[in-house]
Amino acid sequence: AKKRASDFGKTKEEVSKNVLENCIDVRLFGGTIPLNKDSVTFTGPVQFNLGRSLHKVDLKRIKGTGAFASGEGKANKTFREEYILSYSLVGFYGIINENAAKITNLTQGDINLLIEGMWNGTKNLISRSKVGQLPRLLIKVNYKEENYHIGGLLKKISLNKNVDDEAIRSPKNYTVNINDLVKVLDKNKDKILNIEYKIDEEIALELDGKEIDIKDAIKNIDIKELEI
Incomplete structure (x- = not known):
């Protein structure tokens, strides 16, 4: 209610x-x-940026009709149009502000539920516009220095593609290049408590031109898989 x-x-x-x-x-x-x-x-302690595609997309406009009953023996038909994406790997970046968290009494349990919702909620949010939506990679950096975060981590990853951007249809068409991400994390490792992650089995990470496990890539910082 x-x-x-x-x-x-x-x-x-x-x-x-x-x-x-x-x-x-x-x-x-x-x-x-x-x-x-x-x-x-x-x-709110938790703030996210607007999601953006990590590659150029094949944006299509489609037209259709919709019929809605307005009474017995009646029907109203309308024309509609919408944009669809054949495929897009969308990235998000967010922070949890510890100062605002104290004011709203945010708990670790709340954060755990948020992370669980981000991963499981993404694949379970099934609708006509979101069918097939899947979580691919989640990285959470926990800092030990107060009032500090690196910022802009989404810009530190890129895609190495084996087809044109607009032709991408699955993770088989690219690897995720984490060269710059590993560099900036290693540079700031003295301020990082640990890193938690979750990765979909279809996603391949690339470091210095070779596919690599995320634990081997970020080896100078305590890193563990999220229990989701």
């Missing part, structure tokens, strides 16, 4: 406390709860 702000308490303090205790989405991503003469606002 949907909840109103008044369901969480009568005062701003009560609403703030109860919302954070009961709403994992607010603890993760923040939110604004309007009150009668005020509001409660939390900045």
